Amino acid sequence: MSEAAPRPIDRHLFAGFLRQHRGAAVAVAGWSLLEAVPALASGLLVAAALDRGFLAGRPAEGFFWIGLLGAAMVFRALMTRTLTPWLGRLVEPLRDELVTAVAAGAVHRAAAGVRDAAGAGVARLTVQVETVRALVSALLRSARQLGVSLLMAFVGLAALSAPVAAVTLPPVLLTLLLCAPRLRVLARRQRRQLRAEEGLTAAAGETFDGIRDVVACGAQDRVADDLSARITDHRDAVRAVARAASANTLLVSLGSHLPLLVLLLAAPRLLDRGALSVGELLGATSYLISGVAPALRSLVAVLGSWGVQLATVLRQLSRSTTQGPHGAAESQGRATSPHTPRSPHLSLVNVGYAYGPGAAPVIDRLSLDIPAGSHLTVVGPSGAGKSTLTTLLAGLAAPDNGRLTLGGVPVTEVDRAWLHRAVTLIPQEAYVFTGTVRDNLRYLRPLAKDADLLASATAVGARALVDRLGGLDAPVGLDGPPLSSGERQLVALARAHASPASVVLLDEACCHLDPAAEERAERAFAARGTTLVVVAHRISSALRAPRVLVLDGERTAIGTHAQLLDESPLYADLVGHWVAAGTP
Incomplete structure (x- = not known):
């Protein structure tokens, strides 16, 4: 690929972003200092109110200093209001930067053949980027x-x-x-x-999507x-997070009260030596109670929740902005030396595949012609890997x-x-494009004649x-009548039959059809x-x-129906279940 690979989302991206938006960053820093004026002046004003006012017998001056403290609070509110738009000038452009980085990463990874690039990119784009935006804004x-x-x-205080x-x-x-x-x-x-x-989410989704297979194979207990093991793992992970958060809370609670305890222990000596006045003691106490202690507790709590969440999400999100060495190598290989197979003969030799590093293989050492x-x-x-195999x-x-070849050529080449x-791969959930019936049926063979389209249908x-919809010119999709899942599958099957494909993969593509319609479609492709x-x-x-x-994992087998009844206990159980249920 000639384009430069996108930058990963890391500290360099944020540093570059701050340099690009230096004006907004400087404004936020400046207004933040002005917003913190009450935190700076509160103890000084309390000490002045006591030492120069009330304790000195001048209550009017005491109220003056207290009035200044109230004015400082109003000033803080005004500064917060002024600061808010500047925060937006940082958050919204940052979101745009993240969207650009993730979208570019998804495109590069998809072009490089990295697995799940498109779907993962969309998920990150729509969910994780918004999560980052919300967390950055909150922080x-x-x-x-x-x-x-x-x-x-x-x-x-100093x-x-x-x-x-x-002290x-x-x-x-x-x-x-x-x-x-911590x-x-x-x-x-x-x-x-x-x-x-x-x-857990992935396993539960696969289980519920394939619940008919689970029941048919008698695999409910397994x-x-x-699922129980994954639930236990998730529960243990949640408890571990809770224990770490609780330890942090206890540590911060002790740490936030310790300065006040130290002050109270040192106060008598400081007062006796004249190093501290009564007003200064109350002002210092005000700093610690209303400023240092709550700010310290809240700051660590915020960083321990939103900050840690942001770091975690950014770590996940960053994976979609890098192309990866394997994907880059595959992309380069395809771009420089593509091959046209001699035939559609498919061959698998010790093929393995897993969804991610460290994950258990879904396909493991599968050899098949x-x-x-x-x-x-x-x-x-x-979950045995049927859909993965078609992919x-x-x-x-x-x-x-392992090695997967098509006509003697590795599939990556x-x-x-x-x-x-x-x-042509037809998944379980068939898609109908917005347009006419003709547009849909000749999508994979743009120059197909109407007679050929009708013959395939x-x-x-x-x-x-097709006749019920009004013929080949009838609108479908968003412009046409709603179609049932089975009707959408019929359109997809006719589209695949009209295509020039020499290999057709039906991944439960007839599951919404009745048995007779399913048989007719399969025989049409075989014929x-x-x-x-x-x-x-x-x-x-x-x-x-x-x-x-x-x-079936290590017990995977291949053969005729009669052979498998003798050699594969799973297949025998599967057939026996369906026969007992009277299912055709």
């Missing part, structure tokens, strides 16, 4: 204000009484130093919680055990190990234009639907000499196929 509002207030409170600042500052610094590594621990545990949550023009049905429990066969993902013409059993791979929705699909692949 700019809260952590910024708390941090500046804490700093100003100590500046005011201006009020250097001895008091000298109260060390406990606060010690608390911050002890909390920093925040890193919390971040690691939150990342573990996020991984556990993603794993699936329940797997699918000769051109052959008919294979794939069965197995939910690999379609060239939409590359195996992690096949000319992409040829591959898109030669291989007739072959797969969609002709009655045209197409290499046909069917992920079975009903056991009848396996009965029609010359060969059946049973995906």
